[in-house]
Amino acid sequence: MTLAAYAICLKGIIWREGLRFLHQRERFVSALVRPLVWLFIFAAGFRQVLGISIIPPYETYILYEVYITPGLLAMIQLFNGMQSSLSMVYDREMGNMRVLLLSPFPRWFLLFGKLIAGTLVSVSQCYAYLLIAWLWDIEAPPLGYLTVLPAFFLVGLMLGALGMLLSSLIKQLENFAGVMNFVIFPMFFASSALYPLWRVKEGSPWVYYICQINPFTHAVELIRFALYTQFNPLAFAVVFGCTLVFMLGAIVAYDPSRGLMTLRGAPGAAA
Amino acid sequence: MTTPALEARNVSHSYGARKALNDVSFEVARGAFCVLLGLNGAGKSTLFSLVTRLFALRSGSLAVMGCDLQREPRKALAQLGVVFQSRTLDLDLTVAQNFYYHAALHGIGKAQANARTRELLAAVQLGDRLDDKVRNLSGGQMRRVEIARALLHQPRLLVLDEPTVGLDIGARADILKLVRGLIASEGMSVLWATHLTDEVFATDEVIVLHKGFVRATGSARALLEQTGAMDIKDAFVTLIGEGAP
Incomplete structure (x- = not known):
């Protein structure tokens, strides 16, 4: 296979994911409505309750809406990562996944292509959210809109890879509700998305430690710092490391020679 | 031998x-x-x-x-060309889009894929359904499309x-x-x-x-x-x- 053939394959995977996304307009709307509800309603009500002291990367006192914006951006990416994992479970049940896995390109490349495609979708959603937030007077430094792009990519890849790993572990579509309860909600609430960690520490040191080891906390912080043109090395290291681990896990789980698919039996092939 | x-x-x-x-x-x-x-x-x-x-x-x-x-x-x-027992076409895409996706997964460029798609669909008597959504085809037509698609990469x-x-x-x-x-x-x-x-x-x-x-x-x-x-x-x-x- 030539390099051009690899490019054609990658383009095809991204094109199909984009088309699928365009066909599901409600997916785009719901991906935006969720964080906007948090922003317009939750944050408006909560701003009087929770005072935010000056913490990096912020240099002044900030409104609560400003504080939770990076968390909500990461939330968009979290839902998107899980949604693409849902689409992979759906694809597997509907048989579309077989079309992908029958390609003569290396399996890691096919799964990586899927990840890139899902990440591009989530990045576009994040920018749509940032635009609405900007209209709501939540502004980041102009350069921040550019410096946050690599952070969006890395976080998108990490959460997409996590979703992919989960999709290889989920046997049936119905089990996906469990992912909502056991992955999305704990990850989101046990993080710095809604409240600064020093506040959490005051309330419960245990929850604080859980938040610290939650990769989603570091995803939020990577986005928060990047949006204010700053680099958070710890957040980057954690997100980068987790991306590699999740990606490797997903590739191994989808590899027929070692993966879990064989042990569990792929759908539709029980006869 | x-x-x-x-x-x-x-x-x-x-x-x-x-x-x-x-x-x-x-x-x-x-x-x-x-x-x-x-x-x-x-x-x-x-x-x-x-x-x-x-x-x-x-x-x-x-x-x-x-x-x-x-x-x-x-x-x-x-x-290897494969037609599975369960359907593997994307119902929301058109016939042509399904073929294009399959071609891309085999590293076949758009021009070559288009020519081959037309040729194969004509061979299965579905040349006029190129731009129809797969969802709108009958069971037999879907099967013929799947067989034609399986042949795309020769x-x-x-x-x-x-x-x-x-x-x-x-x-x-x-x-x-x-x-x-x-x-x-x-x-x-x-x-x-x-x-x-x-x-x-x-x-x-x-x-x-x-x-x-x-x-x-x-x-x-x-x-x-x-x-x-x-x-x-x-x-x-x-x-x-x-x-x-």
Whole structure:
């Protein structure tokens, strides 16, 4: 296979994911409505309750809406990562996944292509959210809109890879509700998305430690710092490391020679 | 001596304690229409999952056009066209978009994919449905589209798992005729899995699979002689030693 053939394959995977996304307009709307509800309603009500002291990367006192914006951006990416994992479970049940896995390109490349495609979708959603937030007077430094792009990519890849790993572990579509309860909600609430960690520490040191080891906390912080043109090395290291681990896990789980698919039996092939 | 289009050697596979395939060996000769005949639960779909690498081969060996599936998986897959029992088309995309996606997954550029798509759809008499959503096609038309799509990357071996399931008599006959015609027109080999004995012609090669064991292999004519049966259905019943399918 030539390099051009690899490019054609990658383009095809991204094109199909984009088309699928365009066909599901409600997916785009719901991906935006969720964080906007948090922003317009939750944050408006909560701003009087929770005072935010000056913490990096912020240099002044900030409104609560400003504080939770990076968390909500990461939330968009979290839902998107899980949604693409849902689409992979759906694809597997509907048989579309077989079309992908029958390609003569290396399996890691096919799964990586899927990840890139899902990440591009989530990045576009994040920018749509940032635009609405900007209209709501939540502004980041102009350069921040550019410096946050690599952070969006890395976080998108990490959460997409996590979703992919989960999709290889989920046997049936119905089990996906469990992912909502056991992955999305704990990850989101046990993080710095809604409240600064020093506040959490005051309330419960245990929850604080859980938040610290939650990769989603570091995803939020990577986005928060990047949006204010700053680099958070710890957040980057954690997100980068987790991306590699999740990606490797997903590739191994989808590899027929070692993966879990064989042990569990792929759908539709029980006869 | 030419290598067979598909060669299975001592293939076994289990789901936990249940053995789905037991020391299965057979060959599909080049240019042959080979029927894998077996009741539901015989192990046909498991065999397909192994041939297509959806399952890992843990015991025995499989080779497509001489390329070992373990050692040269990508080379083997490139020569393999597959039609699964369950539909694998994207219902929300048009026929052309489904073909384009499949072509991209095989590294085929848009111009070449378009030309080949038109040619193949014309061959399955669906040239005018290029821009229709797959959802709007009938069951028989979807099957024909899937077969045409499986040929897009010019495979040398086409494997089909119960491709006529759920189709009416007319559509079944059309699909059979189409695939048999491919052997002559595209010079390819076919492995056709079914439980329907009326899909077997006297000139076909047959592999009888039952409860994970190969019970017989050979031409349909040879199986008739071997069993002394009047037709292939009786021969099949004799070979598996159970009630008629």
